[in-house]
Structures are given as C-alpha cells and as structure tokens.
Amino acid sequence: MNRFALNFALAVLAPIALLHPTSASCQAAPAEERLAHISVTTLGASGPAVILIPGLASPRAVWDGVAPELAKTHRVYLVQVNGFGGDDPGENAKPGVLDGIAADLNSYIAKHKIEKPAIIGHSMGGLLAMMMGARYPAATGCVMVVDALPFFSLIYGPTATVDAARPFAEQARAKTIAAPPSTAPVTSDPGGIWSIKAEGRIKVANWSAKAAPAVTGQALYEVMTTDLRPELAKITAKPFTVLYATGAGPQAKVIWEGGYAGSPAKLVPIADSWHFIMLDQPTAFADAVKEFLAGR
DSSP: OHOOOOHHHHHGGGGGGOOOOEEEEOSSOOEEEEEEEHHHHHHSSSSSSSEEEEOOOOGHHHHHHTHHHHTTTEEEEEETTTTTTTTTGEEEEEEOHHHHHHHHHHHHHHHOOSSSSSEEEHHHHHHHHHHHHHHGGGGGGGGEEESSSSGGGGGGGGTOHHHHHHHHHHHHEEHHHHHHHOHHHOOOOOOSSSSSSSHHHHHHHHHHHHHOOHHHHHHHHHHHHHOGGGGGGGGOSEEEEEEEEETTTHHHHHHHHHHHHSSOOOOEEEESSOHHHHHHHHHHHHHHEEEEEHHH
C-alpha cells in the first residue's frame, strides 16, 4: 500500500483507536425527529433545503462552521446517525446501516415534502449522498461529496473488488467493536492525518470516540464493501460535486480521478487539507459550498 493509501485508510479507520470524548453540537435547534437509523434537527425558517450528513463516527457538529451561515438563506437539515455523537444506536448495531440511513432520509424528505434538497455529505456521509442521488433521484436535488470515494477500498489499489476487500472489512469491524472504551477526554494531539491542525485532530478524536463501537464497526464494514461506481451514472442531480483533500500531494489527484472516472462528478481539490476539509480550510470549504449551492 502506498503512503497516501495508508494515510487515508488511517483517517477513516481512526475510530478503532480513539478514546471517549466530550462533544459539541450546532447552535440551538428545534427538537430532534428520530427515525430508526438517524435523527434530524433543523436550522433556518425558510429558503432552499440543504441536508448535511456527517461521516463515520462523527456527530452533526462537523457542520458547525457552515450550518449557522447557511441557515440565513436556507432551510438546513442536520442529520446524525444513531449511535454517533453519544446517541442510542437504535437499529444501527445490525447489518443494513447504509441502506437503512438512505431509506430513512428518503422517508423524511417525503414526509416533510422537502423539494429537491441539496444533499452534502462528508466521508461516509458522502457515500450516502451518492446513494441518495443514484437510488432516490426524486428526493435529491443536487449532490456534494466531501472527501469520499465511491468505493473506499480503492485505496488498497485500483483493481480492488468487494470480494477482495471483505476479509479486511471483517477484521476492521471486529477490531473496532473490541476496542476498549475510556471515559477520559482527549486533550493532547493524538497524531494522525484527519486534520492538518493539532486542534482539529483533537476535535476529531473526541467526536469519533463518542460513537458506539458496534455502530462504527458495522458502518465501517459496509463502507469498505460498498462499491457505488456502477451506480454513479444514475446520479442525474446537478451539480454533482466532489471536494477532495490534497494533503498527500499528486497522489490524491490520481486516486480521486481514478475512482470517479467516467462519472458525471466534477472534482474540486482543496489545497492544504486532510480528511476533515471543513476544519483545515474553513473559508475555502465555505466558498466551495456556496458555489455549489449557487449552481443548483
């Protein structure tokens, strides 16, 4: 495995080794609506709809840097996966996490008559945004993916397959579930490449460690064994934008262009960033989101 692949894998597999933290949340919002696999809170009274989906083991606080500003002109729907952010796992300790989340989102959109929402997802949330665009096109207005591949296991090589990835995914799931918990918050830099900033790495460590290991493990297994490349052509929502971090240098471009080859996605590199682009380059990230929404 090359250095970039190893580092990216560590970024996404990070919850395996993290400790229990404290956690923040977005500004005060109306009461949650809880479904089997997710909960949703809202910001903003009116305007075009934007649905924000965090990534593996991450709470909705990932969007703290952009959600309040978006709420000035949009109706913002903040998703949190049950079992992340300290929430009860609900149905997510069982197989079918990704499919269940996508089905819940589709049901929520239909119930509340949300018209063609923009769906923005980070990491695992980006995979879910693509699932929505491909499988629930009537419920999807446009799609932004933040540092996620349509098949995660491509980081192990361009010829990776689901069958080849499955043993590694099973090992990752077992290791995640077996990781011993701790009640101590992370206060010093844990290292890693989730963020280029020490404060970002500490924040991510605390977010990740609050997630239920059973949910993180099962979701991780499903992320590693889900290949959406054959479905990308079904995403007719426009724009379909993919932001990717360039912290690994030229190899990042190779990985992302290979992963999305032949798809309708527009790839946008964000310089001087690692996996949590919104923490590393908040201004560039906010500008990219603004440009994406202006093109809907």
